[in-house]
Amino acid sequence: MSNTPNTLFDKVWDSHVVRKIADGPDVFFIDRHFIHEVTSPVAFLGLETRGIGVLFPEKTFATADHNTPTINQHLPVEDPLSANQLLQLEKNTGKYGISHWGLGNPKNGIVHVVGPENGITLPGMTIVCGDSHTSTHGAFGAIAFGIGTSEVEMVLSSQCIMQPKPKKMIINVNGTLGKGVTPKDVALYIISKLTTSGATGYFVEYAGDVFRNMSMEGRMTVCNLSIEMGARGGMIAPDQTTFDYIEGRELAPKGADWDKQLAYWKTLKTDEGAFFDQVINFNASDIEPMITYGTNPGMGMGISKHIPKATEVEGGVATYEKSLDYMGFAEDDAMIGKKVDYVFIGSCTNGRIEDFRAFASIVKGRKKADNVTAWVVPGSHVVEKQIKDEGILDILTEAGFELRQPGCSACLAMNDDKIPAGKYAVSTSNRNFEGRQGPGSRTLLASPLVAAAAAVTGVVTDPREFL
Amino acid sequence: MAYDSFSVLKSSAVPLPIENVDTDQIIPARFLKATERKGFDDNLFRDWRYDKNDQPKADFVLNNPTYHGKILVGGKNFGSGSSREHAAWAIYDYGFRCVVSSFFADIFRGNAINVGILPVQVSPEFLHQIFEAIEKDPNAELEVNLPEQRISIVSTGASESFDINGYKKHNLLNGFDDIDYLQAMKDEIVSFASNR
Numbered sequence: 001m002s003n004t005p006n007t008l009f010d011k012v013w014d015s016h017v018v019r020k021i022a023d024g025p026d027v028f029f030i031d032r033h034f035i036h037e038v039t040s041p042v043a044f045l046g047l048e049t050r051g052i053g054v055l056f057p058e059k060t061f062a063t064a065d066h067n068t069p070t071i072n073q074h075l076p077v078e079d080p081l082s083a084n085q086l087l088q089l090e091k092n093t094g095k096y097g098i099s100h101w102g103l104g105n106p107k108n109g110i111v112h113v114v115g116p117e118n119g120i121t122l123p124g125m126t127i128v129c130g131d132s133h134t135s136t137h138g139a140f141g142a143i144a145f146g147i148g149t150s151e152v153e154m155v156l157s158s159q160c161i162m163q164p165k166p167k168k169m170i171i172n173v174n175g176t177l178g179k180g181v182t183p184k185d186v187a188l189y190i191i192s193k194l195t196t197s198g199a200t201g202y203f204v205e206y207a208g209d210v211f212r213n214m215s216m217e218g219r220m221t222v223c224n225l226s227i228e229m230g231a232r233g234g235m236i237a238p239d240q241t242t243f244d245y246i247e248g249r250e251l252a253p254k255g256a257d258w259d260k261q262l263a264y265w266k267t268l269k270t271d272e273g274a275f276f277d278q279v280i281n282f283n284a285s286d287i288e289p290m291i292t293y294g295t296n297p298g299m300g301m302g303i304s305k306h307i308p309k310a311t312e313v314e315g316g317v318a319t320y321e322k323s324l325d326y327m328g329f330a331e332d333d334a335m336i337g338k339k340v341d342y343v344f345i346g347s348c349t350n351g352r353i354e355d356f357r358a359f360a361s362i363v364k365g366r367k368k369a370d371n372v373t374a375w376v377v378p379g380s381h382v383v384e385k386q387i388k389d390e391g392i393l394d395i396l397t398e399a400g401f402e403l404r405q406p407g408c409s410a411c412l413a414m415n416d417d418k419i420p421a422g423k424y425a426v427s428t429s430n431r432n433f434e435g436r437q438g439p440g441s442r443t444l445l446a447s448p449l450v451a452a453a454a455a456v457t458g459v460v461t462d463p464r465e466f467l
Numbered sequence: 468m469a470y471d472s473f474s475v476l477k478s479s480a481v482p483l484p485i486e487n488v489d490t491d492q493i494i495p496a497r498f499l500k501a502t503e504r505k506g507f508d509d510n511l512f513r514d515w516r517y518d519k520n521d522q523p524k525a526d527f528v529l530n531n532p533t534y535h536g537k538i539l540v541g542g543k544n545f546g547s548g549s550s551r552e553h554a555a556w557a558i559y560d561y562g563f564r565c566v567v568s569s570f571f572a573d574i575f576r577g578n579a580i581n582v583g584i585l586p587v588q589v590s591p592e593f594l595h596q597i598f599e600a601i602e603k604d605p606n607a608e609l610e611v612n613l614p615e616q617r618i619s620i621v622s623t624g625a626s627e628s629f630d631i632n633g634y635k636k637h638n639l640l641n642g643f644d645d646i647d648y649l650q651a652m653k654d655e656i657v658s659f660a661s662n663r
Binding site: 041148227436 | 484485486487489491492495496497499500501502503504514519542543544547548549550551552553555570571572573574577578581582632633634635644645646648649650652653655656657659660663
């Protein structure tokens with residue numbers, strides 16, 4: 001081995017290359033594969049067509065989340081197409097001996113919530129799923145990214161995919177975050193600076209005080225959103241916060257195995273002087289609570305600011321104007337005070353216990369605004385139980401909110417949780433694309449604190465007023 | 468072999484001069500409920516193509532018979548967002564074999580090649596020339612030559628080379644896919660796994 005300083009990313013990537021193809025991609029070994037009902041059925045069909053099987057069924061984990069109802073989960077799923085997808089997942093996993101946490105299973109929930117929660121996601125691993133927010137698992141110092149269905153079929157049949165190694169970017173955020181500034185705001189701030197394609201072709205490492213001092217839930221929120229600036233994934237070096245989170249979880253290593261793995265995990269950090277293709281630095285004190293005003297996650301700004309003019313932003317004027325027109329906003333509008341019709345808290349971005357604690361910290365002792373319909377959707381049954389056990393449900397109920405059952409819900413609106421056309425939703429999810437939360441829906445991405453402030457006032461409100 | 472092989476494609480093109488065309492526009496999530504690869508072409512660009520009563524919107528390019536062809540030309544950052552391969556299936560099944568843009572999102576680019584669509588990344592200047600040529604003559608043809616890695620505007624003779632790695636090029640030229648390759652090296656993978 002050479003003594004060249006390596007990045008965290010290099011260490012994990014290089015140890016998973018089965019074969020390097022000249023003028024081609026690496027044959028890349030996958031430690032953990034998550035599947036769900038939407039992007040897996042065609043992959044299983046492909047296996048059948050080719051007459052090949054699943055190579056390592058114990059390395060794949062299935063959960064139903066994208067296409068599940070968030071009420072009355074004990075009843076049969078009404079939509080026949082959704083019901084069929086869930087049935088196919090059950091059949092396919094049963095046939096090949098893959099563990100399956102379907103609807104009603106106490107371990108069921110959003111794939112990127114339940115993986116870490118059960119100790120499946122570990123430092124130094126390579127993790128893929130047919131879902132772009134697989135980048136979430138990078139919070140543990142894993143290389144984790146979303147793949148297409150052809151690649152799902154590759155992983156099922158060979159535990160490998162073919163990937164060219166991305167370039168490396170490090171994003172340092174140093175200093176102290178201000179009041180009311182959450183991990184979601186840090187991520188939306190970075191994306192607003194880099195744009196929605198600014199990190200395409202790169203794998204990102206997040207470093208600096210802000211991430212070092214962040215909880216695992218917060219790190220997951222940040223890594224989750226890496227894809228929204230085009231990065232394949234983002235990762236954070238594992239540390240004591242990581243190890244404390246993992247220890248004792250059901251599928252995490254135990255005893256001597258734990259000691260051995262822990263020793264390895266402690267080597268997973270970027271060496272002094274290691275090379276990055278791009279180095280980006282931000283100051284924590286420049287970040288305020290964020291909100292988006294357009295139709296991609298890069299169109300975000302500090303909540304107290306006014307919508308930029310087309311001439312002040314990167315990209316074509318026509319595309320920018322189309323976007324503002326869709327949103328029903330104009331250049332130079334203030335976001336504060338804009339009417340809100342819906343509030344959604346949940347998703348793989350902000351559906352963990354810390355997010356509901358933050359939400360409850362503002363709604364406590366207040367009432368939901370009459371003009372707001374709120375969907376409060378935990379990321380998993382485990383989170384749902386925590387919400388109940390910690391008394392958060394009582395706070396929510398008192399304030400006029402109802403708790404729904406776990407799932408991806410209104411983040412992508414595959415189920416019935418659709419924002420109606422023309423309505424405005426402050427959403428803790430990850431995408432504000434046209435129609436993302438239902439045909440014609442208008443999404444304002446924000447943190448759980450901003451969502452809570454909107455939910456109790458009925459308009460876009462600076463959450464710092466309540467803190 | 469999962470798709471038709473690709474060599475030289477000469478065709479008119481459909482222009483979509485919008486930036487950041489995301490996969491939710493290419494195929495909205497509510498159309499991802501199928502368990503087979505069927506019918507996705509009907510919902511390609513669904514909400515730009517049809518109004519809420521499922522009537523075609525006259526101002527959308529796919530509803531304008533003036534524009535046709537096997538090449539789709541999009542603005543910068545084409546295919547951003549979700550990893551849904553359904554986006555690539557919808558484009559392929561509609562009849563496009565090549566997407567041209569000045570910049571592609573990573574996952575979409577990979578999915579496109581895996582289903583047999585050639586993503587051709589050109590300079591912003593050349594993209595502009597293509598849009599101009601189509602505006603001038605909707606029947607203007609582009610020639611995409613994979614063996615030579617070159618895209619040309621037939622009427623003006625302007626051309627530019629494009630990148631693709633040798634492995635993927637070989638696959639597309641022959642209609643091979645990655646699963647064939649991986650199946651052939653299974654022993655090596657099993658041995659790698661057992662040494663971990």
